Every structure is written in C-alpha cells, then in structure tokens.
Amino acid sequence: MVYKRFTRRDFLKTAGAITAxxxxxxxxxxxxxxxxxxxxxxxxxxxxxxxxxxxxxxxPLHYFKEMITPNDAxxxxxxxxxxxxxxxxxxxxxxxxxxxEKQVELSxxxxxxLEKVSHTAVIQCxxxxxxxxxxxxxxxxxxxxxxxxxxxxxxxxxxxxAMAGVKAGSVDVAFNGxxxxxxxxxxxxxxxxxIDQAMDDDIIIAYEMNGTYLPMLNGFPARLVVPGWYAxxxxxxxxxxxxRDKPFDGFxxxxxxxIPDNPCGCIPPGSAQKTSIPINRMTTRSLIVDPSExxxxxxxxxxxxxGIAFSGGYGIRDVLISxxxxxxxxxxxxxxxxxxxxxxxxxxxxxxxxxxxxxxMSRATDNIGESQPLDSLWNPAGFMRNKIEKVEVxxx
Amino acid sequence: MRLxxxxxxxxxxxxxxxxAASEEMVHSITLPAVHTELKTGPGKEKTETLCASCxxxxxxxxxxxxxxxxxxxxxxxxIKVMGAPIQEVDAMTIIDYLAAEYGTGK
Numbered sequence: 001m002v003y004k005r006f007t008r009r010d011f012l013k014t015a016g017a018i019t020a021x022x023x024x025x026x027x028x029x030x031x032x033x034x035x036x037x038x039x040x041x042x043x044x045x046x047x048x049x050x051x052x053x054x055x056x057x058x059x060p061l062h063y064f065k066e067m068i069t070p071n072d073a074x075x076x077x078x079x080x081x082x083x084x085x086x087x088x089x090x091x092x093x094x095x096x097x098x099x100x101e102k103q104v105e106l107s108x109x110x111x112x113x114l115e116k117v118s119h120t121a122v123i124q125c126x127x128x129x130x131x132x133x134x135x136x137x138x139x140x141x142x143x144x145x146x147x148x149x150x151x152x153x154x155x156x157x158x159x160x161x162a163m164a165g166v167k168a169g170s171v172d173v174a175f176n177g178x179x180x181x182x183x184x185x186x187x188x189x190x191x192x193x194x195i196d197q198a199m200d201d202d203i204i205i206a207y208e209m210n211g212t213y214l215p216m217l218n219g220f221p222a223r224l225v226v227p228g229w230y231a232x233x234x235x236x237x238x239x240x241x242x243x244r245d246k247p248f249d250g251f252x253x254x255x256x257x258x259i260p261d262n263p264c265g266c267i268p269p270g271s272a273q274k275t276s277i278p279i280n281r282m283t284t285r286s287l288i289v290d291p292s293e294x295x296x297x298x299x300x301x302x303x304x305x306x307g308i309a310f311s312g313g314y315g316i317r318d319v320l321i322s323x324x325x326x327x328x329x330x331x332x333x334x335x336x337x338x339x340x341x342x343x344x345x346x347x348x349x350x351x352x353x354x355x356x357x358x359x360x361m362s363r364a365t366d367n368i369g370e371s372q373p374l375d376s377l378w379n380p381a382g383f384m385r386n387k388i389e390k391v392e393v394x395x396x
Numbered sequence: 397m398r399l400x401x402x403x404x405x406x407x408x409x410x411x412x413x414x415x416a417a418s419e420e421m422v423h424s425i426t427l428p429a430v431h432t433e434l435k436t437g438p439g440k441e442k443t444e445t446l447c448a449s450c451x452x453x454x455x456x457x458x459x460x461x462x463x464x465x466x467x468x469x470x471x472x473x474x475i476k477v478m479g480a481p482i483q484e485v486d487a488m489t490i491i492d493y494l495a496a497e498y499g500t501g502k
Contacts, residue, residue, distance in 0.1 A: 042425035052430035053452040081451055086424035136460045138470055182450040185479020216425045255477070 036143075043215035045072040050140055054078035054179075055217060059145035064289045064308050067335065067345055068120070069148030071209050076217045077125050077146065077231070079189045079252075084178040084237045089221050094160070094205070098174075098242035101165030108207065108221060110163075114155035117204050121227040121341035122149050122310045123234060126257060126279050130382035135270050137382040144287055144389075149308070149343045152225045154206035158199050161243065166195070172248040173198040175224055178237040187251030191233050193226070195243070202227050202341070205238060227341035228313025230279050230383075232257050253278055258381065265384050266377035273380050281312035284371055285386040286319055286346070286364035296394045299355050305332070305348040311366030315340035318365055321348040325359035326374070326388070332362070340367070352395040360391040432457055439493025446482050446490065447474070456498065463502040464495035 039049035039057065047057035057076040063069055089108050097103035125146035127139050140146070161173070174192040181188055197203075207213065207222045214220045219236025226233040232252075258276035259265040265283075267273060286309035297303050305323075309316045315337070320329040335345035352358060365371040376387040432454040434440050447453060462470070468491050474480040475487060482490070 039428070039430060041428060049430065049454070050458050051452055051454045052432070053427075055427065085427060086422065088422045090421040131460070136462070138459055138462065138466065141458045141460065183479060183481075186450060187478075213423075216423060220423055251477075 041076070041217060043072060044076065044217060045070075047073070047076070048143070048145060050142065054081045054083050056140050057217070058142055059148055061143075061145060061289060061292065063145075063148070064287065065306065067149065067338070067343075068210060069150055071150075071212065071215055071218065074123070074148040074150060074209070074215075074218055075125065075146045077140065078179060078217075078236070080179050080186060081182040082180040083217075084220070085216065087178070087216070087221055087237070092221055092239075094222065094238060094241065096160060096164040096241045096243075099167045099170045099245040100161075100243050101167060104164045106160065106163065111155050111160070111205065111207060111222065114159045116153055117156055117202075118151060118153040118208075119202060119204065119225070119227050119341050120149065120151045120338040121225060122147060122282070122343050123225075123231045124148075124282055124310075126230040126232050126383045127381070129385035132376070132385060133378060133382045134376065135378075137380055139382050149310070149338075151210050151338075152204060152206040153208040153211075154204040154222060154225070156201065157203040157205055157224070157241075158201065160205055160241070161198065164241075164243070166243050167245075169245050170195045170243045171246065172244040174240075174242045174244060174248045174250070175233075175235040175238060176240040176242070177219070177223075177235045178239050189235075189252055190248075190250045191235055192244070192248035192250070192253055193233060228281055228311075230257075230282055232279065256381075257383075259383055260379055264373075264377050266379050269378040271380075279383055282310070283384050283386040284311040284316075284364050284366045285309070286316075286362040286372065287389055288360055288362050288391045291360070291391065291393050293391050294393070296396050297352060299352055299395050302349050302351045305350050305360060305362075307346055307362055308343040309346055309362070309364035310341075310343035311364070311370060313341055314366040314368045314370065316344045316364050317367045317369075319344075319346040320363045320365075321346075321350075322361040322363075323350055323352065323358055325390075326361055329363065355395050358393050358395055360393060361388050363388050430454070435497040437493055437497045439489045439496075442486055443490050443493050446480070446486060450474075450478065450480070456494065459498060461498055461500045462494075463500050464491065465502075467491055467494040467499065470494075 037049040038046045050056035055076050059073050059075045063073045093105040095105050128146035129144050131141040172192045176190045204225045205222050206225045222238050223236045224234050257279045259279045260267045260273050261275040261277045288307040290306045309319045319332040321332050322329045332346035332348040363372050372386050372388045471491050
C-alpha cells in the first residue's frame, strides 16, 4: 500500500494557509446560519468544527443520505492534544504483552499476514447528539453527526492475542494508542475490554477504511473496531495491547465514559448519578435525513422520506414512520442489508394533501426487539441519546 | 521528537531534496492553525493563558451557557482531575469570567 505522499505542493498549500491565518488572525471558515463553523483539516472534507486542539470534527448530516460514509467525511474525536501527525509505517509496531506467554511486536506486514476480516459497521461517539440534552451537559457539543457507516477491514483481535498467547487467569485487555497527554498530570487515553469480549470473533484491528488506509485523524495506521459498541472503545492509532490478570482501572474506564447502572442508562433529568458502569453496546436509533428540518414541501406531490437506522449489533427489523407527530405510524421500506453492524437505509413515500406544519418521526426496532423511546433518556454525561427524533417541515 | 521528524521532512522538501526509499512509508499531516477568540470581559486574559495549555479554548466556546455552579465544577475538574496548574485566586477569576460571559446568569 502506498500512502498519499506529503508533497511539496501540499506543503506550500498548508504553509500558505497558515501564514494567511496568522496574518488575519482568523480561520477561513464558512459560518452556518446557526453559528457553526466549517473547517478543512488534512484528509478531511469541510467538517463542522467543534474543537481544533485536539481536533473534534462533526460530519454534516447530508452525508447520511449515503449507505457508506466516505473516509474524508467520517467524524473526528480525539481526547488528548498530543495526537500523532506523522507515522512511519515501516517502524510502527503493535506491542502485545502483559499476562501472555510472550511479548510480541507486530509490524504492519505481520498484521496483514493474518486472515483479513471485514465488517460494515456504524461508528458512533458515546456523546453523539449531546447538544440536544435537556438540561444541557458539559462535553463535546455534538449534533447528530458524530457517527458514520464504514466498511472496516483488518485482523481479528483474537488472532493477534493468540500470537502472544493469553495466559489463564486473564480478566481484561487494555488498549493504548499513539496519542498522549498534553501535560503529565492528564490521564493517558487507554481503554479496556473484558477478556471474554476481547475474544469475540468480530472485533478487529482495522488497517483499512472503505478499502483504503485510514486518514491520520481517524486513527492511522490501525485502530480497534468493536462493532456494535460505542466508539470510545475503538482506540485509534493503536500501539499497545496489554492483557491483564487484574481489572483495568484507568481514568477513561473508571471515572469517564460511565452510565447509570440500570437498564435504561438514565436518571431523572438534572439529578446526580449514584452507581455507574462503563458505557458499552449502542442503543437502537434512527434518523430522518431527507427532508431536512425546516424544509418546505409542495402539497399533493409525492416526497420520499429517507434516513438511516442501526442498533448495537443486532440489525434492524423495521422502521416506522409518522407524518402526524406520532399519532399514526406506517412501515418504511428498508434498503440493502450489509450485515448486523451496518446501518440500514429506509424509504417512505409521502404525499401530504393539505398545506401546514407537519412533524415527521421515525422509530426503528432491531432484531431482538430493542427500540427507541418517545422521550429522551437523560444522564449527566450526555451519552446514548436515541429518542425518536422529530423533523418539522412545512407543506405549501 | 515527532516535530523534528516532520520538520526534517519539510526542510528536505523545501530544499527540493527527494526522499529516500522509506518515503512512501511515512504518512504525515499538518494541522491547520485555528484561532478562536474568547469574549471580551474581566478575566479573559487569565482564561486564555491558563485554560489553553491542554486544549484550545473552543472547548469553552462550544459549550452552551451554564450556571456558575456548572462552570465551578468544570474548572475544579480541570484542576483536580486533569491537574491544571491553576492557583485558587486565578480559578475564582476564571469562574467569574465564564459565568459572566458564558453563563446563564444563575
């Protein structure tokens, strides 16, 4: 594989941009009507800018009209400002050790010699849609664009662990990447999975996104892919895997990314979380992408309501659509099936007869009966939003 | 370290020097410089200096307006959990600034 070279032209382009910015003190961004900024980062298209250091970039909603989210449009979310910006793949090694028979250092070639496995899977930030929480909570103020549907390919985590030989008595597997804390006091971003889960056939160390290498900002040269689970576990620019005979208690497992310890992962809005567990599998959700919020539609002409639906790894059974604010529901037609971790597109032909305001809603149910609540489920960190969303349109 | 490697590459290119064989194994990006201006008000400078050593100040500007209690908890989290080296008196100034400029008035 040949990675896109950083050419002299790119350099001049970038250098030019930096100088221009330094001179004007402003960033050449388009401003959305609602005050959101668009920014262009390397290997990415124009994305909604949340933060610049470390970068947090959100996917504009119109990309979700497609089944697969292109690499340059997949959201970006780093925690620690010291992110990798240059990787020599010839020297990169994935170190696997801890409670194992031996410590191994795998090169990219070693990884590619293992059986190549591919899954189309939704990647979604735990805090996707946090900005819609009521009351609002601190954190990345994402709209609905901290997600995407990508075909990932790489080696099974299980096969990689087998090369080191997991010893009896192992309980957790911890994952660390090339990113690092800006100050030594900041906890390094390291995540863990229980050993039983780490052995799941479908977890891969992906070195390909949609048939090509990963953009740097999405975890080049390889990242963990835990299909069905929130992206906080999908450690980017993976460098170290440590098998542990004691539970992992790093900050980002023990204190952050926790949800209330009850079936809904929710508590009364505004209250404090007492007992908690690490966030894990995604809840079922769906989103109408077209028509978009505030669109105006011609009366007595058919319009197609389209969108996407996915769940925490069980595939989508059906999607119901309401065009009258939830009074009546009809089944939408589902698009092609790319496996249980992928999202499905839905299509519903609608012909509004009378002019006026209409509230469109979609409700998905997965193959084990998990669906979406009518009211939002609240938790203090702003995780797992999956309520039935409303899109208001005007028929003229 | 990373910086030096990138710099070496940049210098090599600027000088028009072609890469050695290992070139195609190196993948590099350069992050754009993005400037976010905090709102004008007493405490702005302290906030700019003390709250930007670990992340850009857009971490602040992207938040909705919060109560003073929430901003107090956030600043305390930065100090106690993340280890932000901020004196108590400066923390008070920053909390007042955030509550005034990015607050709910409560």
